[in-house]
Amino acid sequence: MKDGRQTQHKAWLQALLSLLVPGLGQAVGGAISRGFYIFLTEAVLSGLAVFAAAQRPRYPDYGLSFHAYLQLLGASAALVIFLLALYWLARRVSLRSEFAKTAAGPTFAALSALIAVLVAPRMVDTVLAPEEQKKLFALTALFTAMVVAAIWAWNIYDAAQVRGKAHAPSLTPFYLLLIVGIITLGARIVQINPDKAIREYKDTGVILSRIVWPWKVAFDYKASQLVAEAKVQAPCPPGATPPPVNQPQEGKPWVVVTPTCGELSKRDTKGKLTFGTQLTIRGGGFQPGKKVHILWENPIGNAFTPRGVGPTEIVVGPDGTFSTQLYIPDVTIPSMAQGAQIHTLRVVQRGTAKFTGKLSKAMKLALEKMLESIMMGLMATAAGILLSVPLSFLAARNLMHNIHTTTEGFVGGVLGLVGGAYAGKRLADVLTPLVGGLEKAPVLTFTIYVVLVLGLAIGAYRLLSRALAQAGERLHPTLSLSIGILGMALIGGGVGYALGIGYAHGILGITRGAEAAQAMAHSSGMFGAALGAALAAFWAGRLGANGKIPIGQFIYAAVRLLLNIGRSIEPLIWAIMGVIWVGPGAFAGFIALTIHSVAALGKLYSEAIESIDPGPIEALQATGATRLQTIVYAVVPQVLPPFTAFTLYRWDINVRMSTIIGLVGGGGIGFLLIQWIHQFQYEQAGLAVWLITITVATLDFISANIREKMV
């Protein structure tokens, strides 16, 4: 009895606490994380809403003042409490009837919705001054406020029920309210406005229709046309010799204009037209029943349709002739032209456009760029696979976590990277003048470099290992190990550097010329040095494999970090960087997609590796298999199916991305698309859109098919 009273007491206290600070009552009642999340939710929702309200100066149409917001909040809370009270009453009244009890919930929900719809707008009227109302994205703000209030109310009820972590009521109402809140706020922030979308459809309709059905411009059309011309002189000074009058001809379109000499119409500054000489025009030999167009060509060869001086489109009679009258139009004659000028009156009858079966220039260009896009996606996927597979092994925890090295191994590796490169540079400095004659004999240079350097390296390696083996008994093991590791790293770095230079001087010398080779020698050398020294450091590290330094975990963490960075930056942003780096074009797009693919695939691959069955790995290690053999025979077969699936999926994404990466200068069809849009060539843009759609859909289909067969 006493116990019961105490719980009663506690429930009231918790409810009160939660009334003051949402979540506090739950926390006091023992459900600390529950209380924390409730508080967090209320804080974030209110914060977001207040933030939205604070945007008023920027979006005067949508914002709402904090004060008004608080008022709305209060009103909403009142409404929610009213509804809850209603619900409680309904439950009370219907307690005796089972049916009424079950019906109470849905009825209540429907009723609440109805009340919210009917009352909410009134509430806005009551709470807000008219000028404030204008600034209100009314229902959104209201709903958000209501959600905050509703969660608050629920939280009070919830707090009264909480007895420790284990004994707490269902969270479903909370989640429902939260979803409503997020959707409302989201709609507000994105400024979803269906009304606007409908209102402004009409303007876009014309352009949209050009984009949606662009096939006119996909092909070349040849319009056969019948043309006849007559010369007219204007102005007509006395004593001029006007052009001769044409004569009707057989089997050919003709036009006869009289007189062939006359005055131009004139337009004064107010735009009023004073007619000049009227011409009588007769023509024949045209297709009956169809229109002819009259064009006027001024002395410097610009043709136009004369306006306001008579009919310019005449239907040809059944015998193929027509006649009409036309004033000589007003023509602005270039100031250099003096005196009488010869104009041309042209009669044109366009036949139906004939399909030539040839693709238009725009279509050819679009197809070419589409191919470029697809290739870009393909190459990026291929490069992505090549680079991400080794990375993914380094980023797989289960393979890396038990790789250790000794201090000497670690230090030797690092020193080897730096010292090896330096040693290699010295070697290259000595070798280059010795070999010489780069301009004359690049192939020879390269060969000598390779043979000499590899020879030296093998010699050094032999010498070192023999010396160490002999000194082994006398030297301290740590010292001998240190020397061995450092020596290996130095050999690796040196060889790498020298070979890099050799590559630049040789291969690049052939393909790009001596000058370019010289310029690139150093960077190639450094790259080679890094590779060589890394390799040597790796082997050296193996010597110290029983050490304590968890080098594998370092590498794992570093690679993971790199992959995460690569993935968090969107391909479009990588493309912008790529454009800065190598200039606009498909190569920049390729770089962007490759970087993103490597990061994304690396992560997916490494997760596939992490989830494999460790049993076979253990079994193979037990047979004495090396790490490489273990990977080939125990890891690869297990990860092949997921790798294939991920790769297909990535290929899909890459081709999709490659079609729009051109928007930021990354080459491919996107580049063309954005250009055409900027030039208002909507049909052409439509072609690009269609091609992209077709490609992506086809690809979707293909990859879905392959995936189905794979699994």
Added chain:
Amino acid sequence: MLVVEHLTKVYEDGTIALKDVNFTVEDGEFLVIIGLSGSGKSTLLRCINRLIQPTEGRILWNGVDITQANDAEMRRIRREIGMIFQHFNLVERSSVLTNVLTGRLGYLPSWWSLVNFFPQSEKRRAMQALERVGIADKAHNRADALSGGQKQRVGIARALMQDPKIILADEPVASLDPVLAHSILGYLEKLNQEHDITVLCSLHYLDLVQRYATKVIGLRDGRVVYEGTRENIRNITDEEFKHIYGQEAQRLSVGG
């Protein structure tokens, strides 16, 4: 001869799985390790071929200390030690033949694996190993298409590829039915008797232990609490039994 001296294993989380374990295995013995779940049987077997790095102690294999071997030496030692597992540890998606061939990797150059190359002689050897365990007809099936008993036979064939001088078997029959259990242990016994391969095997059921072991070691909480010959284990007293398995333990049999 395998000599284990003062072997201690402390896992990174502080669990002491083995504490000062000492014993000797003569060539040609069928030594069975018994003990409750968690007593350290798997840890002990994995320390011997250093799938687990021991914390302290020495393991001498024909006079060479396994715990101090470098990578190259370890490879040479491991290929003389075959291992079979409770859950077979086959590569399920690979063919039976490939699974058996991987037993030979310790003898083959590392880079051959890059081109997935096994010489014909090794393939013949693998077929012979499969014939010895009686499933040569399944050579080209995928491993996941086999039954449990067949999988364990593949596991044995894989170990045979190593030309092992000793076989470690970690509860090799725990996921098999009694009839299969006898058949698998029968193979091991045959290898032990006819080919002079030493066997180190952990088992759960006392009647199996009594039937196959030539020597028995009992582990409890990482310590050796029992050592006995075939005669000793066949006449094990209740007191000894409870000393190994705890006071509440009941003798169980697998029948067969």
